[in-house]
Amino acid sequence: MSLWTRIAGWGALIFGLLYFFVPLGGLFEFSLKARRGVYSFDAYAKVLADPQFQQTFTYSVVMALVTIAIGVVLVVPTAFWVRLKMPWARPYVEFLTLMPLVIPAIVIVFGYIRLYNTSSFLPLTGSVMGTNLLLAFGYTILALPYMYRAVDTGLRTIDVATLTEAAQSLGAGWVTILGRVILPNVIPAVLSGAFLTFAIVIGEFTLAALLDRPAFGPYLQRIGANKAYEPFALSVIAFGITWGCLVLIQLVSRLQKTAQRPA
Amino acid sequence: MAFLTLTNIEKSFGAVKVVHDFDMSIDKGEFVSFLGPSGCGKTTILRMVAGFETPSGGTITIDGKDQSRLKPNQRNIGMVFQAYALFPNMNVFDNVAFGLKVAGKPRDEIQVRVTEMLKLIHLEHLADRYPYQMSGGQQQRVALARALAPKPQVLLLDEPLSALDAKIRVSLREEIRHIQRQLGITTIFVTHDQEEALSISDRVVVMNAGRADQIGTPFEIYNRPATRFVASFVGTLNLIEAKVVDAQKSTVAIGDQMIVLGEKIDLAAGSAVQLAMRPEAGSILPGATGNTTLTGQVVSSHFLGSVIRTRMDVAGNTVSFDMFNDPNMAPPAIGDTVALKIDSADLIILQA
Numbered sequence: 001m002s003l004w005t006r007i008a009g010w011g012a013l014i015f016g017l018l019y020f021f022v023p024l025g026g027l028f029e030f031s032l033k034a035r036r037g038v039y040s041f042d043a044y045a046k047v048l049a050d051p052q053f054q055q056t057f058t059y060s061v062v063m064a065l066v067t068i069a070i071g072v073v074l075v076v077p078t079a080f081w082v083r084l085k086m087p088w089a090r091p092y093v094e095f096l097t098l099m100p101l102v103i104p105a106i107v108i109v110f111g112y113i114r115l116y117n118t119s120s121f122l123p124l125t126g127s128v129m130g131t132n133l134l135l136a137f138g139y140t141i142l143a144l145p146y147m148y149r150a151v152d153t154g155l156r157t158i159d160v161a162t163l164t165e166a167a168q169s170l171g172a173g174w175v176t177i178l179g180r181v182i183l184p185n186v187i188p189a190v191l192s193g194a195f196l197t198f199a200i201v202i203g204e205f206t207l208a209a210l211l212d213r214p215a216f217g218p219y220l221q222r223i224g225a226n227k228a229y230e231p232f233a234l235s236v237i238a239f240g241i242t243w244g245c246l247v248l249i250q251l252v253s254r255l256q257k258t259a260q261r262p263a
Numbered sequence: 264m265a266f267l268t269l270t271n272i273e274k275s276f277g278a279v280k281v282v283h284d285f286d287m288s289i290d291k292g293e294f295v296s297f298l299g300p301s302g303c304g305k306t307t308i309l310r311m312v313a314g315f316e317t318p319s320g321g322t323i324t325i326d327g328k329d330q331s332r333l334k335p336n337q338r339n340i341g342m343v344f345q346a347y348a349l350f351p352n353m354n355v356f357d358n359v360a361f362g363l364k365v366a367g368k369p370r371d372e373i374q375v376r377v378t379e380m381l382k383l384i385h386l387e388h389l390a391d392r393y394p395y396q397m398s399g400g401q402q403q404r405v406a407l408a409r410a411l412a413p414k415p416q417v418l419l420l421d422e423p424l425s426a427l428d429a430k431i432r433v434s435l436r437e438e439i440r441h442i443q444r445q446l447g448i449t450t451i452f453v454t455h456d457q458e459e460a461l462s463i464s465d466r467v468v469v470m471n472a473g474r475a476d477q478i479g480t481p482f483e484i485y486n487r488p489a490t491r492f493v494a495s496f497v498g499t500l501n502l503i504e505a506k507v508v509d510a511q512k513s514t515v516a517i518g519d520q521m522i523v524l525g526e527k528i529d530l531a532a533g534s535a536v537q538l539a540m541r542p543e544a545g546s547i548l549p550g551a552t553g554n555t556t557l558t559g560q561v562v563s564s565h566f567l568g569s570v571i572r573t574r575m576d577v578a579g580n581t582v583s584f585d586m587f588n589d590p591n592m593a594p595p596a597i598g599d600t601v602a603l604k605i606d607s608a609d610l611i612i613l614q615a
Contacts, residue, residue: 005379010475033275037303052270057456061362128469158351159346159348160344163350165315165335165342165344165347165348166342166344166348166349166350166406167340167350167361168314168315168335168336169313169335169336169338169340169341169368169410169419170336170361170362170365170410170413171336171339171362171365171413172361172365176365178377180361181350181352185351188534191586214394
């Protein structure tokens, strides 16, 4: 590699890092300026002490966990079945799971409101629990591309067909096969999907705002519109959560590689 | 009475028929190998016995009960796979215990049975290991123990030795046979390796294009191949073109050499016939026995230590023969004319 190529490479890397980190640095620096003349964590303290922050954050965490549970129950058996019995259907299922990336969340939520309003055959928006459920289903759809891909990649690392047949020959039914053989072997992949789902749900605004649920996304927007320093502190916290999830995905991926080292 | 019977079994995948009218009865405790090249239908039959494939026609019974429409988990059949198929998330103990847990056996019984199985395969000291911490041979022994733990009626082995190296393959096949005899379990073993099939089976089924070409003991299969395919697939064989001279007297001509065969010929005089001869059937050593002589010219001779492999030309046919090394006799030289003594019973007429 010539000297110029090496310099150009380093230059590109440094430019990329600056492009990414300078605005973040500015954001972080500004979030520390709540007290005039000195750096302080006052904005963070105010945000964390705000009961609305705690309520909306807790709500979003609970919704994220519910979404993950629905996602696992929906995606793991589907991906397993497609891989085992319907490999021809894989491109179609993949296409279907990619739809949420193409159809905007606002279209999905208007569809929901139209279908499940109080005068419909299934008036889910008529009650708090019903709306919460609708929101969780909506989040599941938004997270579907990530969850499906993560689980499908996990299934690719094991010999699904032979393990299934081995379990069947030992007397196991489908529930046992899924619960005791397949799922434990794709747990790292499921966790990857779960962390991505968590990150998506925590920051999601459209669905929660239009279904009028007290989630963290709309709270972020509200604070951003009315306060000076707190929104920046909140943004840093939200970045921290997302990055935390990414670090966990990396750790889990490494764990998976170690656990499935070939003999 | 037969323990496992396959009656008129057929299997088609779309328009392609992969198993044709397959009939077989296997006795309790018998070890039967299905031998054949890739795509001959041997694994499909095994998978139909296991319940992973549904026959397009025919019935499968075990101990008199029809299994044809039962799901795989209702059949009480143990299976060992080529790729081991141990559950990666479970250690050796849990792998072996899996079938017993599924059957809802009490904890104490599971402990006793798993320990017994691990002793059987001499791996009781590796109970806590995970599959990725073991060699291929060890994993396959665990897979065998796992298949045997729930006391299945039939054991199915789907090319269990193919992924192992040669030395382990030989020792493990002997171990499998030893365990099978010890437990007296009815076993079907699928392989494309003739040495494996011949060395451990009570009977061998040679499969060709979805049909059983021959079912017999390893001795019969090797020494009396029923078809041209069996003859060419099992062991090395010389194929010699001959002409019927006198069917009544079983006389054929190879070039200008007249040979009287040991079996009846159902062909008219003048018909072409193909004879088969194993390389070890003849000898040129002085004092060699045999009621027939084939004379030819040596085209190559290889000294392999204990064995000398020679090829000679007999009326345009290349005939290869092996004989043990004799320190008192030099190997034949190229161009020598030699007389190969054979027993006429060792010259087999190939029918199909």
